Amino acid sequence: MEFIASILMSGISLGGQYALIAIGYTMVYGILRLINFAHGDVFMVAGMVLIYMVASVPWYISIPLAIIATILLGFVIERAAYLPLRSAPRMSVMISAIGVSYLLQNLMTYITAGQPMYYPDIPFLSDTVPVFGTETQWAKLITPVIVIVLIVALTQLINHTKIGMAMRAVSKDFETSRLMGIKINKVISVTFIIGSALAAVGSVLYFTNFSVIVPTSGALPGLRAFVAAVFGGIGSVPGAVVGAFVIGICESIIRGTSFATFSDAFTFALLIIILVVKPTGLFGEKITDKV
Amino acid sequence: MVNQKKNIKGTLISILCILVFMAAVAVLENLNLWVPASSLPKWLKPTSMLFTVLKKGAVYSLIAVSLNLLNGFTGLFSLGHAGFMLLGAYTYAILCTPSSVKDTVYYKYNGSSVNFSMQEFYQSFLGNETLSMILGVVTTMILAGLVAALFAFLIGLPVLRLKSDYLAIATLGFAEIVRALFQWEAPFWGRITNGANMIKGFPKFSDFNIENADGKVVFYMSTLFPFIVAAVCIAVMVLIIKSTYGRAFRAIRDDEIAAEAMGINLAKHKMMSFCTSAFFAGIGGVLYAMYSTTVQAKPFTSALTYELLLIVVIGGIGSVSGSCISSFLFVACSEWWLRFLDKETVIGGFKVPLLRDGFRMVVFSVVIMIIVLFFRKGIMGDKELPEVAGKIKNRIFRNGKKSKGEAEK
Structure with a gap:
């Protein structure tokens, strides 16, 4: 019982953390039809920035600062690396x-000089609490809560604000919405800002479970979150969240068995099966290619 | 007719160029046998970076061309190349490590289940050690390619129906699954793959040096060997690209629906391209194993595929010669020419800022980003070297007012 509870709990919190990254993938894909391979690395940079911030300012200032820095990074990446290729083939982007x-x-290997960086203990988040007879971190407990709050806020933003409406319009039809006077570049920037901010929050919650970060730490969580986005139907925010929870729970169950080496293999096998059986995922809309 | 003649001329010239280049490599490597060591410049010593770069460049150019066959000529955007390389490298390591070495390498699993090696198999009835080693390595190379192609076929059945980025992500997933499989520590499987530990002891490039009876090297082959293998494989790929199949591949790349309407069997040709590419990636994996002298699943991550993809992009998507040139440039820049950026330098009492470990790769990746963003065609675009050379020649002649003869032809 205790074992099951602890596995479920870590699975749900892992799922929540993946959900925060997956939203960044799914929103960018919905609008630009681009798999943003750099998103996992933005997530890693967010963790690194926090490490450097905590060294000089207290944690309650450094977390918001790290989130702002990540937002800036996401914005700059979009402007510098994706904007010049707006009319290029999708593969170039x-x-x-x-x-x-x-x-x-x-860049991060250079800045950290190749050394693994020790992730700081954030008061409260890193503290342990006894739940159902097992010890767990506060970060794991509050992750689902934070995720739900953020997602409710995000859906409100998408469904009930002007910029949200513009986002929906752009993801439906890029060219037409441009003709209708929507400032495409602004919408895309906002998408990247939201995605990066959520990834930064996710990175605080995710890396609290780990003692060190290296520059490649973001690659695998990024890919897993991407699989989650595909699983839920890429382009759909609720889909990404559901997919992320499924992947997170499956992963922690597999890690509890003797097949721990295969947790990533399972995730990717799931990806291939989904792509072959139902490429639009659980909640995705059918995209028809025009000739 | 004229066009065809010119093509033959261009082909002959390019074959000649490759042969001359390979001869030059052989001469450079053997200079230290013929010339006293003291008179050689530092960069020609056998331990020089030059030879490392040449070896790795040859290995990478084979793999880059095989990736280009898929991405550039068939338009199938695949990111699974690290997986195919891993399959090739492991096939080679398992079949070519001498059984005497295997006991120490597989000590965690009390020896290997595959207690023979290809060389020993040939030696049992041929007797000659050198000949059986060469035969063993070549047979295993082909086997490695076939294993990679077989897996490509199996994964291609479901995956090749997907389009563009979905295909990319599915093949990436395949590569990660293969990597996880080869790190599995189960006892029966570990006796074959040695779990997550490395396999070593198989023949490497330096074993191809020709030695006399005293064990003294009389002719260095260690740099020439990867060049020979890569040249043969690339030649085969060029022949495929020039054949009707190659034309069908390009038709699929340019417009799938039009190609299908012209009677090209999409599924068949896509599968053919995928398997061919995997076959040569498998052979490339063998060379990669020989180059790094050990095999472990760890380096075959998606980062390796990304590196290869960037090489293809820098060289020009859809250009074989571009891929080769950019492989050598890429390896030379990342391993050799930019090394000075990693050293802290003081010029006249002034310490140059930023220069320290890792700065080389930062500069390098910025250069790559500039190429990706602003020179999207890469070095060669989709043209080949003879074509570009011919254009340059024409331009020079025209400037010298000698174009009349050219025009009349």
Whole structure:
């Protein structure tokens, strides 16, 4: 019972953390039809920035500052690496995203001098509490709450504000919405800002479970979150969240068995099965290619 | 007719160029046998970075061309190349590590289940050690390619129906699954793959040096060997690209629906391209194993595929010669020419800022980003070297007012 409770709890919190990253993937894909390979690395940079911030200012100032820095990073990446390729073939933009990911990893290796960085203990979040007879961190307990609050806020933003309406319009039809007078670049920037902010929050919650970060720490969580986004139907925010929880829970169940090596393999096998059986995912809309 | 003649001329010239280049590599490597060591410049010593770069460049150019065959010529955007390389490398390591070495390498699993090696198999009836090693390595190379192609076929059945970025992500997932599989620590499986530990002891490039009876090297082959393998494989790929199949591949890349309407069997040709590419990636994996002298699943991550993809992009998507040139440039820049950026330098009492470990890769990736963003065609675009050379020649002749003869032809 205790074992099941602890596995479920870590699965749900892991799922929540993946959900925060997956939203960034799914929103960008919905609007630009781009797999933003650099998103996992933005997530990693957010963790690194927090490490450097905590060294000089207290945690309650450094967390918001780290989130703002991540937002800036996401904004700059979009303006510098994706904006010049707006009319280029989709593959060029994807290659550019891969290039950005390569750049961010090398840059962080340079800044950290290749040393693994120790993630700070954040008061409260890193403290342990007894739940159902097991010890767990506050971060794991409050993750689902934070995720739900943020997602409710996000859906309100998408459904009931002007910019949200513009986002929906752009994701339906890029060209037409431009003709209707929507400022595409502004909408895309806002998408990247939201995605990066959520990734930054996710990184605080995710990395609290780990003692060190290295420049490649973001790659795998990023890919898993991407699988979650595909699973739920890429382009759909609720889909990404559901997918992320499924993937998170499955992962922590597999990690509890003797097949722990295969947790990532399982995730990717799930991806291939979903892509082959139902490429639009659980909640995705059917995209028809015009000739 | 004229066009065809020119093509033959261009082909002959390019074959000649490749042969001359390979001869130059062989001469450079063997200079230290013929010339006293003291008179050689530092960069020609056998331990120089030059030879490392040449070896790795040859290995990478084979893999980059195989990736280009898929991405550039068929338009199938695949990110699974690290997986195919891993399959090739492991096939080679398992089949070519001598059984005497295997006991120490597989000590965690009390020896290997595959207690023979290809070389020993040939030696049992041929007797000659050198010949059986070469035969063993070549057979295993082909086997490694076939294993990679077989897996490509199996994964291609479901996955090749997907389009563009979905295909990319599915093949990426495949590569990660293969990597996880080869890190599995189960006892029966570990006796074959050695779990997550490395396999070593198989023949590497330096084992191809020709030695005399005293064990002294009389002719260095360690740099030439990857060049020979890569040249043969790339030649085969060029022949495929030039054949009717290659034309069908390009038709699929340019417009799938039009290609299908012209009677090209999409599924068949896509599968063919995918398997061919995987086959040569498998052979590339063998060379990669020989280059790094050990095999472990760890380096075959998606980062390796990204690197190869960037090489293809820098060289020009859809250009074989571009991929080769950019492989050498990429390896030379990342391993050798930019090394000075990693050293702290003081010029006249002034310490140059920023220069320290890792700065090389930052500069390098910024350069890559600039190429990706502003020079999207890469070095060669989708043209080949003879074509570009011919254009440059024409331009020079025209400037010298000698274009009349050219025009009349």
